[in-house]
Amino acid sequence: MSEQENTLSIVALGGVNEIGKNMYVIQYDDDILVVDCGSKFPDESLLGIDVIVPDITFLLENQDKIRALIVTHGHEDHIGGIPYIFKQLNMPIYATRLTLGLIQGKLKEHGLLARAQLNQIHSNSKVTFGTIKVSFFSTNHSIPDCLGIALHTPEGTVVHTGDFKFDLTPVNEQYPDIHKMAELGKNGVLALLSESTNAERPGFTPSERLVGEHIQEAFDNATQKIFISTFASNVHRLQQIIDAAERTNRKVALVGRSMVNVVGIATELGYLRMPDDMLIEPPEVNKYEPHAVVVLCTGSQGEPMAALSRLASSNHRQIEVLRGDTVILAATPIPGNERNVARIVDNLFELGAKVIYGSGIVTGMHVSGHASQEELKLMLTLMKPKYFIPIHGEYRMLYQHRLLAEAVGVKSENIFILKNGDVVDINSQIARQRRKVPTGITLVDGLGIGDVGNVVLRDRKHMSEDGILIIVITINRSENKIISGPDTISRGFVYVRESEGLLEEVNRITVNSLLKLLEDNVNQWSVYKQAIKEAVGKFLYAQTKRRPMILPIIIQI
Amino acid sequence: MSEQENTLSIVALGGVNEIGKNMYVIQYDDDILVVDCGSKFPDESLLGIDVIVPDITFLLENQDKIRALIVTHGHEDHIGGIPYIFKQLNMPIYATRLTLGLIQGKLKEHGLLARAQLNQIHSNSKVTFGTIKVSFFSTNHSIPDCLGIALHTPEGTVVHTGDFKFDLTPVNEQYPDIHKMAELGKNGVLALLSESTNAERPGFTPSERLVGEHIQEAFDNATQKIFISTFASNVHRLQQIIDAAERTNRKVALVGRSMVNVVGIATELGYLRMPDDMLIEPPEVNKYEPHAVVVLCTGSQGEPMAALSRLASSNHRQIEVLRGDTVILAATPIPGNERNVARIVDNLFELGAKVIYGSGIVTGMHVSGHASQEELKLMLTLMKPKYFIPIHGEYRMLYQHRLLAEAVGVKSENIFILKNGDVVDINSQIARQRRKVPTGITLVDGLGIGDVGNVVLRDRKHMSEDGILIIVITINRSENKIISGPDTISRGFVYVRESEGLLEEVNRITVNSLLKLLEDNVNQWSVYKQAIKEAVGKFLYAQTKRRPMILPIIIQI
Structure with missing residues (x-):
């Protein structure tokens, strides 16, 4: 990869110009270290896609040089790609105890645990990978056991x-x-890669303790059952909820798979402390007085299948939200999730619950896990980097982060806003950005990786908007005569029952188009199909202003 | 409809438990007045649907009693249903001059103008409809010429x-x-119906003039072209933009159909004032110095086909955003639109523009057109109603509005939170809510109204997620023998090229299922189809974890 020897190269394979699927590469000579291996949820244009992971073509081409995957922390956008990518590329993993615990869970689920090479590190570890010496430093974020990484190269x-x-x-x-x-x-930092999520936000992000105070206040005021929903991975917040439950003598029931999962791992590894007899099973909730129970559940982002959504629509088998219960949404809706969250709040109010909802700034029930502008400036000031690469953010965030860096004295020409695939090469202390490595996104749909592409997505989109109309017709090859059909099948276009006249006309148009071509002795299927598509499509658009996918199937006997 | 004579009835046909498609009915004896006739945009679950309008079954059943449709103002959620509903039900329309102008535009577009009965009113009009005398009062909102309505019944x-x-x-x-x-x-208000959009917001909504000050400041600071995007219908804001343009000696170009449309109507009717030579055509923009031009455009909500989106992605044929230009998004993104807006901001920053974006609270470039809590309390205090029905809002907003009404002294038992279709009957000053009229939503897709139902939507959703696999097979009826196929056609499921092995196996499974049934002399198509669906579906899920729609087509010759 290196242009010439003794070059230090920094590559973004995922995580810039987006939030999600973080993956960065630091290479010195023949030693490649990968930092993070995240996944990302698809936006609404990627119909039916489950998850997106980085394109690792570059890593596959340089497999022999990869020394390790170092993981900064256990959030999905940093570890979620591991089970998919490890089917193709098994890298030795280095991470802290909690992060490793969460990775192990994923690998196990995908049947990959036996082959994995897992190495536990902590913030004082020092590991040497060929020419690169790596040390770490503790950071604070909305999950415990987070690392910053210092990669010391020649x-x-x-x-x-x-x-x-x-x-x-x-x-x-x-x-x-x-x-x-x-x-x-x-001691001198040549290049800093710093995260940009909140680079648009002025000020200093409040402490997680603020949320604890508001939780305690809500617990003190509640007279009946409390339901509280937050991100399962925010172990700090879970701890504060458990502490408030203990102080108000309430038992805690966990609802939602990821909540049970994270509480299990975090308790086992000692990141979450609770009294021995505090946890109860969901069916036990009704055995206790309402004022003696807290239900800690998933679904704070309004996910339709998660616990809170089911509780709000009275669809949970074991637990009911009743008039006078308190429901706390300890999370600000992420853009795009507002409508789903609002629907849940509506339902909860209809059930007569007291609902604490809305932006965390107003309710005090959520603070961000990411540094705001003053903290980003603090990091830049502490590190005093010669070169700066803002990462982990959409373009406008990277851009605002650039302005912050300039404000604290980084030279404008020493700041690089990258796109995924872009490479910064540093040689003799001079940095240049003028190369790209192969990059892109890899779509995961069901078990398949990468076999859903643009054509398939375009078809899905087309059918999702106007449906499909299939026209089946059988012709006799030797006599050039229609012997069966046309029959039309509508899926997602119109009700057949209510559209008989329309579909009869479609049949008539199909027969006319076909007979004309048969008379002219045209003998190409593709011509038949195109003629039917055009004639029927034109007719349907004039009649309905819709453009269903039209699929003529011509069988020649 | 009345339960007994001399009953006053209030019905919500649309607008409660939702934002959009407002339509309320006030009936006294045999006199029915309809207030507003709005439309609503579909949420993401209604694939391919263009617009939603209220179900007017109740009105169709009582056509002979309808005296008028009174329209409060010209926003889509109050007038958007008119062209669709008037195809079935032609009511005399009463509205102010600007509102009528906007309605006329819609009716004309749908070829309905000739038949419409349009009556212009103003805030001092008094109109009698049978037993109901109607007067009006001016209100302020984000479009000019808005009315409140007082319906004086016996x-x-x-x-x-x-x-x-x-x-x-x-x-x-x-x-x-x-x-x-x-x-x-x-003089005594028996019942108040008051809008609830901002019932969750504390305080008092700032004056629109605040936005004018910020626009002027941005115009004063801009050194090159200015692009400013806002809601076309906010004529007040358009006026302030034009005033700022005049003060800074800039010409104004309009980009976007609805902007051209509204500016045309509002100027013609005298709601928008501008110097005679101020407007220029888009192609003329490049003839002027950058500091002498403003481009006023649609698309502030990130609509992918609107002007701002095309400008941001350099897809406009006539105008370009260049480094150093100022782009102002004079609107807060409505929940659900954040991602689309963010994508545009990213693109604009990449072009080197100075972008003023984000929440109106931060930028000063947007204020709401709806009353906040203190204003809602002011309205309730002014009206001192005996009965209160919060309208125009999702459930949580209606619920918060109820709390505000209680706080200013309306009795809790005199407040009715309705669902669409619910009726409040008032007889001898006693109000009761215990009836419903037929209600629902009417989906408009293309030209069709109401012919897209749940089955069609379910199919669209299914195909949007996993696509469709069509299996065509021809059998000889007399010999019970397969004579052609099976052939598989995949749309939105997998690439055929990359999935030959998979599809060959599907063919094999299809043949096996069918032969078994043919051997057993089973002779029902539905059984054939079911057997193929099950066998193929099971196989595909095991192989791909996807569930495409499977559509066997069996042709018997």
Whole structure:
């Protein structure tokens, strides 16, 4: 990959110009280290796609040089790609204890655990991979056990922040190690890769403890059952919920697969502490007085199949939300999820619940896990990098992060806003961006990886809007005569029952188009099909202003 | 409809438990008045549907009693249903000048103008419809010429607020007529129907003038071209943009069909004032110095086909956004539109534009047109209604509006939160809610109304997620023998090229299923089809974890 020897190269394979599927590559000579292996949820244009992972063509071409995958923390956009990508490329994994625990769960689910090479590290670990020495520093984020990474190469030190905020009064003592960051900066950082999620937000992100205070207040005021929904992976918030439950003498029931899963792993590994007899099973909820129970559940983003949605529509088999119960949505809806969340809030109000909902800024029930502008400036100031590459954000976030870097003194020409696939090469302390490696997105639909492409998606979109009309007709090859049909089958276009006249006309048009061609002795299927498509399509658009996919099937006997 | 004589009935046919398609009915004895006739955009679950309008079964059943459709103002959720519903039910329309102008445009487009009965009213009009005397009062909202309606019946007065805010320093002198509202309250309001859009928002909505100040500031600071995008119907804001353009000596080009349309109507009717030589055509933009031009365009909600989106992706034929141009999004994204808006902002930053975007609270470039909590309390206080029906909002908004009404002294038992179709009957000053009229939604897809139902939508959804696999096979009826096929056609499922093995196996399974049945002398198509569907479906799910729609087509010769 290197243009010439002794070059340090930094590549974004995923995570820039998007939120999700983070994957960065740092290479020095023949040593490649990969940082993170995330996934991303598809937007509404990718119909039927389950998940998106980075395109790893470049890594597959350089398999022999890959020394390790280092994972900064256990969120989906940093670990979610692992089970899919490891089917093609088995890299040794380095991560902290909780992160590894979450990765193991995924690998197990996909039957890949036995082959995995898992290496547990902590913030004081030092690992050497060929020419690159790697050290770490603790950061604070909305999941425990997060790392920033310092990659010391012969060319200089590259720092990757991972996701972070500067929570100076953190829950569970997850302090950001500012002293280590300062030391790195003092010793010289050649290039900084820093996350940009909240680069548009002025100020300093509030401490997670603020949420704890509001949770406690709500628990103190509640007279009946409490339902509280938040991100399962936010172990700090789970801890504060459990603490509030303990102080108000309430038992806790967990509802939702990922909540049960994360609480299990985090408790087992010691990241979540609770009294031995605190957890109860969902069916036990009704055995306790309403004021003695908390239901901790998934679905704070309005996911239609998750626990909170089922509870709000009275579709949970074991637990009911009753008049006077308190329901807390301890999360701000992510853009795109507002409507689903609003529907749940409507339903909860209809059930007579007291609902605490809306933006975390208003309710105090959510703070971001990402650094705002003042914290991003603090990181830049601590690291004093020569070169700066904003990562982990959509274009406007990277752009705002660039402005922040300029404001604290990074030279404008030393800042690189990358697209996925772009490479920054640093040689003799001079950085240049002028190459790309193969890149793209890999779509996962069901078990398949990469076999759903643009044509398939275009067809799905077409059919989702106007449906499909199939026209079947059988002709006798030797006599050039229609011997059966045309028969029309409508799916997602119109009700056949209510559209008999329309479909009869379609049949008439089909026969006319075909007879004309048969008379002219045209003998190509493709011509038959095209003629039918055009004639029927024109007629249907004039009649209905819709353009269903028209699929003539001509059988020659 | 009345349960007994001399009953006043209030019905919501659309607009409660939703934002959109407002339609309310007030009936006294044999006199029915309809207030508003709106439309609503479909949510993402209604694949391919263009627009939704209220179900008017109840009105069709009582056609002989309908005296008028009174329209409060010209927004889509109040007039958008007219062209669709008037094909079935032609009601005399009463509305103010601008509202009528906008309605005429719609009727003309649908070829319905000649048959329409249009009556122009103003805020001091008084009209008698049988037993109901109707008067009006001016309100302020994000479009000029808005009305509140007072319906004086022998049972008492019903007030419908329309959409409103209390902008006490309005643009274009659109003052809310507080004195008339106070007088109505003093004379006694039996029932108030008041809009609830912002019932969740504390405080008092800022004046539209605030936006004018920020627009002027941005215009003063801009050194090159200015692009500004807002809702075309917000004539107040258009006026402030034109005023700022005039003060900074800039010509104005309009881009986007609805912008050209509304500016045309509003200028012609005198609601928008501008210097004679101010407007230029889009192709002329490049003839002027950058600092002498403003482009006023549609697409502030990120609509992919609208002007701003095309400009941001450099897809406009005549005008280009260049480095250093200023782009102002003078609108807060409506929930659900954030991603589309963000994509446009990203593109604009990539073009090097200075972009003013984000929530109106932060940028000052947008204020709501709807009353916040203090204003809703002011309306309730002015009207002092005996009965209160919060309208125009989703359930949680109606619920919060109920709390506000209780707070200013309306008795809890006198407040009715309705669902569409619910009726409140008032007889001898006693109100009861215990009846429903037929209700529902009517889907418009292309030219068709109501012919797209659940089955069609379910099919569209199915095909949008996993596509369709069509299996065609021809059998000889007399010999019970397969004579052609099976042939498989995949659309939106898998690439045929990459899935030959899979599809060959499908063919094999199809033949086996069919031969078995033929051997057993089973002779029912439906059994053949079911057997193929099950066997192929099971196989495909095991292989791909996808469930395409499977459509066996068996032709018997």
